[in-house]
Amino acid sequence: TGLDSCVRKSLVVTCGADKTVRVWNYADKTLELSKTFADTPHSVAFHPSGLHILVGFSDKLRLMNLLLDDIRTYKELPIKFCNECQFSNGGQSFVAVSGSTVLVYNFYTCELTH
Numbered sequence: 001t002g003l004d005s006c007v008r009k010s011l012v013v014t015c016g017a018d019k020t021v022r023v024w025n026y027a028d029k030t031l032e033l034s035k036t037f038a039d040t041p042h043s044v045a046f047h048p049s050g051l052h053i054l055v056g057f058s059d060k061l062r063l064m065n066l067l068l069d070d071i072r073t074y075k076e077l078p079i080k081f082c083n084e085c086q087f088s089n090g091g092q093s094f095v096a097v098s099g100s101t102v103l104v105y106n107f108y109t110c111e112l113t114h
Contacts, residue, residue: 002044002056004086009050015041021055021064021071035071043084047107048091056082061096063110075110079103 002015010027019040023033043056053071055062061082063075077096084097093113096103104114 001040001042004044004046004053006046006050007048007089011046011050013044013046013053015044015055021053023053023066023071033066033069033071043082045085045087045094047087048089054085054087054094054096056085056096061085077105077110 001017003012005012010025011032012024012026013021014024015021017040020034020036021041021044022031025032039057039059041055041057045054047053051066053064053066055064058081061077061079062073065072065074079096079098081098082096085094087094092107094105094107103112105111106113
């Protein structure tokens with residue numbers, strides 16, 4: 001249900017109704033990472049660095065680190081039904097959409113800015 005590409009690396013992240021988030025290398029046509037969750041992810045976004053992703057679930061938005069062999073949550077924000085999320089071009093901010101509400105956060109502090 002979600003797809004985003006990385007600006008600096010040849011990576012694409014997807015999320016689907018099968019409750020998985022997958023990171024693909026489109027240059028090598030290989031699956032780099034995969035993680036299955038208890039809840040269905042609705043949206044996904046790649047940080048420009050290629051080291052972090054945002055994943056929107058029905059109960060929260062999760063900031064995650066991409067490790068060598070795992071995808072790990074390091075911050076959860078209480079944004080319900082996050083159907084769209086996106087990082088800014090520089091990666092210093094991100095946007096989360098819940099219904100008709102658009103929320104802008106600072107990436108480093110996770111504080112709401114607008």
